[in-house]
Amino acid sequence: AAKAAGGGRHRGYSDDLDARAGEQAKLGAEIRAALDLGQFRVVYQPIVSLPDGRIVSVEALVRWEHPERGLISPAEFIPVAEQNGLIVELGAWILRTACSQAVVWRNEFGEAGPQRMSVNVSARQLAEPGFTALVAEVLAWTGLAAHQLIVEVTETAVFGGGLAVQAVKDLHELGVKIALDDFGTGHSSLGLLQTVPVDILKVDKSFVDTITMAGRHAVIATALIQVSSGLGLMAVAEGVETAEQAAELYRLGYRLAQGYHFGRPVAEPDFLGTRVAVG
Ligand code: C2E
Ligand code: MG
Ligand code: MG
Ligand code: MG
Numbered sequence: 001a002a003k004a005a006g007g008g009r010h011r012g013y014s015d016d017l018d019a020r021a022g023e024q025a026k027l028g029a030e031i032r033a034a035l036d037l038g039q040f041r042v043v044y045q046p047i048v049s050l051p052d053g054r055i056v057s058v059e060a061l062v063r064w065e066h067p068e069r070g071l072i073s074p075a076e077f078i079p080v081a082e083q084n085g086l087i088v089e090l091g092a093w094i095l096r097t098a099c100s101q102a103v104v105w106r107n108e109f110g111e112a113g114p115q116r117m118s119v120n121v122s123a124r125q126l127a128e129p130g131f132t133a134l135v136a137e138v139l140a141w142t143g144l145a146a147h148q149l150i151v152e153v154t155e156t157a158v159f160g161g162g163l164a165v166q167a168v169k170d171l172h173e174l175g176v177k178i179a180l181d182d183f184g185t186g187h188s189s190l191g192l193l194q195t196v197p198v199d200i201l202k203v204d205k206s207f208v209d210t211i212t213m214a215g216r217h218a219v220i221a222t223a224l225i226q227v228s229s230g231l232g233l234m235a236v237a238e239g240v241e242t243a244e245q246a247a248e249l250y251r252l253g254y255r256l257a258q259g260y261h262f263g264r265p266v267a268e269p270d271f272l273g274t275r276v277a278v279g
Pocket of ligand 2: 059120152181
């Protein structure tokens with residue numbers, strides 16, 4: 001009787017999953033269309049030298065300008081693009097856009113401008129055969145030098161080893177700098193430093209947030225700067241929002257930082273070629 005009345009289908013959990021899957025599929029199709037319609041933008045956030053406020057590099061961050069929904073965060077669409085593989089095409093576009101922009105600024109500002117462009121690369125991109133060849137091609141096409149490009153990867157992306165780790169090694173061989181993003185929040189943090197060539201540790205915002213609080217809260221930020229200098233790496237403190245945090249980071253030995261305190265990600269930074277206030 002229940003079957004007859006209910007049409008043979010339970011409502012609830014599996015319907016929610018269906019609905020979710022449906023939304024993801026819809027979003028996936030919209031990403032495809034957005035690529036063709038040119039709705040993606042790249043914005044740039046400065047990475048600053050704490051001792052003198054110089055902008056040493058910028059991080060490229062993608063945005064989706066959706067005609068109805070407004071600005072959509074990458075946290076929402078990057079995972080979907082990774083799932084359906086569109087990140088490969090989107091990522092290639094981001095890479096070309098960011099590297100071209102870096103060359104424009106290099107020509108405009110020279111030594112006074114940012115010396116490096118940092119681009120986020122996801123696991124799916126790293127695992128794509130020919131990713132290193134793509135990077136080499138973009139560098140040749142734009143005229144950006146390999147050492148002027150930083151590829152940001154997460155610990156999780158390279159945790160599984162395999163193609164992703166090989167890609168990182170090949171990129172490093174090419175002269176591209178490798179940054180471990182969100183460091184300390186993923187898998188196997190310290191062990192990875194022995195298996196993957198790394199130049200830069202990006203210390204996650206969560207370890208910066210608590211740094212000025214009383215008690216033991218600077219313990220991890222302190223440990224990470226020690227690991228970083230011990231291994232001869234550069235450390236970038238992420239998500240710095242206050243002058244107090246910047247001062248404390250400097251006191252602990254950090255020399256590079258990024259966060260709203262220095263500048264938000266913007267399309268056309270008007271601060272390049274200048275120094276930002278660090279204190
Ligand atoms: P991420 O690479 O760790 O980038 C840093 C994120 O923190 C950015 O968020 C940035 O806008 C935000 N942020 C910077 N400073 C501050 C601060 O002081 N306070 C706070 N609350 N947030 C700050 P966004 O742009 O929303 O990007 C989120 C994540 O999406 C990125 O984290 C990255 O994992 C991914 N993503 C962004 N752009 C790309 C891309 O072009 N390709 C790939 N594969 N992933 C991307
Ligand atoms: Mg990043
Ligand atoms: Mg990060
Ligand atoms: Mg982060």
